[in-house]
Amino acid sequence: MSENPTPRRQRAAPRRDQLVASALALFVREGFHGVGIDRILAEAGVAKMTLYKHFRSKDELIVAALMRRDSDYRNWLMREVDRQTDKPNEALVAYVDAVRLWCRNPDFNGCTFINAAAEFRTPDHPVHRAAAEHKQAVFAFVENLAKDAGLVNPKRIAMQVRLLVDGATVMKQTTGSEEGFLVARDSVVKLIAAARK
Amino acid sequence: MSENPTPRRQRAAPRRDQLVASALALFVREGFHGVGIDRILAEAGVAKMTLYKHFRSKDELIVAALMRRDSDYRNWLMREVDRQTDKPNEALVAYVDAVRLWCRNPDFNGCTFINAAAEFRTPDHPVHRAAAEHKQAVFAFVENLAKDAGLVNPKRIAMQVRLLVDGATVMKQTTGSEEGFLVARDSVVKLIAAARK
DNA sequence: AATTTGATATACCGATCTGTATACTATAAC
DNA sequence: GTTATAGTATACAGATCGGTATATCAAATT
Numbered sequence: 001m002s003e004n005p006t007p008r009r010q011r012a013a014p015r016r017d018q019l020v021a022s023a024l025a026l027f028v029r030e031g032f033h034g035v036g037i038d039r040i041l042a043e044a045g046v047a048k049m050t051l052y053k054h055f056r057s058k059d060e061l062i063v064a065a066l067m068r069r070d071s072d073y074r075n076w077l078m079r080e081v082d083r084q085t086d087k088p089n090e091a092l093v094a095y096v097d098a099v100r101l102w103c104r105n106p107d108f109n110g111c112t113f114i115n116a117a118a119e120f121r122t123p124d125h126p127v128h129r130a131a132a133e134h135k136q137a138v139f140a141f142v143e144n145l146a147k148d149a150g151l152v153n154p155k156r157i158a159m160q161v162r163l164l165v166d167g168a169t170v171m172k173q174t175t176g177s178e179e180g181f182l183v184a185r186d187s188v189v190k191l192i193a194a195a196r197k
Numbered sequence: 198m199s200e201n202p203t204p205r206r207q208r209a210a211p212r213r214d215q216l217v218a219s220a221l222a223l224f225v226r227e228g229f230h231g232v233g234i235d236r237i238l239a240e241a242g243v244a245k246m247t248l249y250k251h252f253r254s255k256d257e258l259i260v261a262a263l264m265r266r267d268s269d270y271r272n273w274l275m276r277e278v279d280r281q282t283d284k285p286n287e288a289l290v291a292y293v294d295a296v297r298l299w300c301r302n303p304d305f306n307g308c309t310f311i312n313a314a315a316e317f318r319t320p321d322h323p324v325h326r327a328a329a330e331h332k333q334a335v336f337a338f339v340e341n342l343a344k345d346a347g348l349v350n351p352k353r354i355a356m357q358v359r360l361l362v363d364g365a366t367v368m369k370q371t372t373g374s375e376e377g378f379l380v381a382r383d384s385v386v387k388l389i390a391a392a393r394k
Numbered sequence: 395a396a397t398t399t400g401a402t403a404t405a406c407c408g409a410t411c412t413g414t415a416t417a418c419t420a421t422a423a424c
Numbered sequence: 425g426t427t428a429t430a431g432t433a434t435a436c437a438g439a440t441c442g443g444t445a446t447a448t449c450a451a452a453t454t
Contacts, residue, residue, distance in 0.1 A: 015430085015431075029318075030318070031230075031315070031316060031318060033228075033230040033231070033316070034230070034316075036410070036411060036412080037411085037412065037413090038410085038411085038412095046431085046432090047431060047432045047433065048413085048414095048432095048433090048434095049414090049415095049431075049432075049433090050430080050431055050432080052412095052413070052414080053430080053431085057412080057413080058411095058412065058413090109318040110314065110315055110318065113371070114311065114315060114367055114371065115315040115316075115318075117307065117370055117371045118228070118307055118311065118312040118315035118316065118370075119228060119230070119231075119312075119315065119316060121226075121227070121228060121306040121307065121312075121370075123373055128371075131371055132371050132372050132373075135368070135371045135372055136372065156380060159376065159377065159380045160361075160380055160384055162364065162368070163360065163361045163364030163365055163368065163377055163380065163381055163384075164357075164360045164361060164364060165364070166363065166364040166367045166368070167359065167360030167361060167362070167363040167364035167367075168360055170311055170363045170364075170367065171332070171359075171360065171363070173314055173315075173318075174310070174311065174314045174325075174328055174329050174332045175329050175332055175333065176320055176329075179356065180356065180360055183353060183356045183357055183360065184360055187357055187360075212400085212401075233440070233441060233442080234441085234442065234443085235440085235441085235442095243401085243402095244401060244402050244403065245402095245403090245404095245443085245444095246401075246402075246403090246444085246445095247400080247401055247402080248443095249442095249443070249444080250400080250401085254442080254443085255441095255442065255443090
């Protein structure tokens with residue numbers, strides 16, 4: 001009769017989720033130093049003490065927000081690449097197109113993790129580390145795409161693609177132009193053609 | 198007998214220069230929001246009122262610091278590329294090596310302009326605009342290198358090189374690895390080989 | 395010598411920042 | 425019904441923020 005078969009340990013924490021979601025949205029739009037906790041609390045409709053019951057500091061909330069962003073982004077990316085093509089040798093190009101699509105989002109403000117590393121520059125700062133881990137995870141994803149395509153030296157191809165895409169992302173943010181993605185895309189096409197086994 | 202032939206208008210303003218220099222050094226190390234004007238004043242040994250006689254706001258000081266950074270960086274870059282090679286078809290590779298060298302500086306904390314655009318995200322903000330103008334100027338420099346090398350479609354080559362280098366810079370800042378620059382360098386070598394007339 | 399100029403020191407303003415303390419409330423478990 | 429639990433509201437602490445006001449001072453101009 002019990003509606004929940006797993007007896008203890010609810011693990012819902014809806015307030016925490018609300019806090020992370022509101023914080024993330026604000027951080028993405030206006031930066032980490034640019035948003036105070038009071039704004040976050042107002043947006044989330046949560047009391048201040050609740051925040052400090054779930055997180056020991058604002059930095060901890062930032063890290064949690066970045067972890068959610070990482071998860072959201074990589075999940076979206078995988079689905080989008082899958083959606084675009086099921087041919088392994090087209091997946092890398094689909095990846096570039098997917099990122100371009102992502103950056104077309106109206107409230108795009110540059111790669112959130114590049115921004116995080118820019119605002120928290122010390123390499124051992126938890127926020128900086130979270131950004132580094134995200135970059136590493138995305139690289140691993142792209143490397144797998146290159147492996148699945150059966151290309152020679154997939155790690156090298158993956159890095160080239162990552163450099164081009166991060167460069168295009170930076171260009172889009174600073175100058176507003178999408179041209180970098182088009183150039184990156186063509187470069188990747190040629191890269192793949194040259195790396196066919 | 199007059200030691201200065203141009204009579205009026207001395208234009209020295211040493212305090213202003215000191216302020217800009219100290220501000221820039223601190224901004225590079227700890228970010229724009231991360232450094233308050235009091236720290237800058239203490240570092241420069243200048244009174245607060247002097248700052249506000251030369252600049253209307255902190256943002257104006259930031260823009261001035263970025264303009265100096267732009268000038269310092271581009272001058273250094275031109276000299277370094279010249280120093281490395283006098284053969285036009287090697288200059289683009291020398292450019293990549295030069296940026297790698299620049300990023301080896303012990304107090305490197307990512308591209309100052311990418312960081313500026315990350316902290317001031319609104320495209321019409323003066324600081325963001327200064328960052329965009331710097332990127333544009335660097336692109337023009339690289340494009341000229343490509344033209345001097347007599348490559349086909351120099352604009353396109355220049356953009357590919359710029360994407361790779363910005364990507365490598367981001368990688369170096371986030372993960373600390375210099376590998377991006379090595380991959381970028383090799384990619385540029387192959388790019389040039391394929392674009393020989 | 396008188397005056398303008400550029401810079402100084404110091405105090406202060408209101409706002410905002412992260413984080414804490416305290417007391418109250420609703421819900422759910424035992 | 426009693427008691428934890430989770431959250432709320434409010435106030436406040438201590439610091440720092442960007443920026444201003446005022447009064448003084450030294451040097452250079454006239």
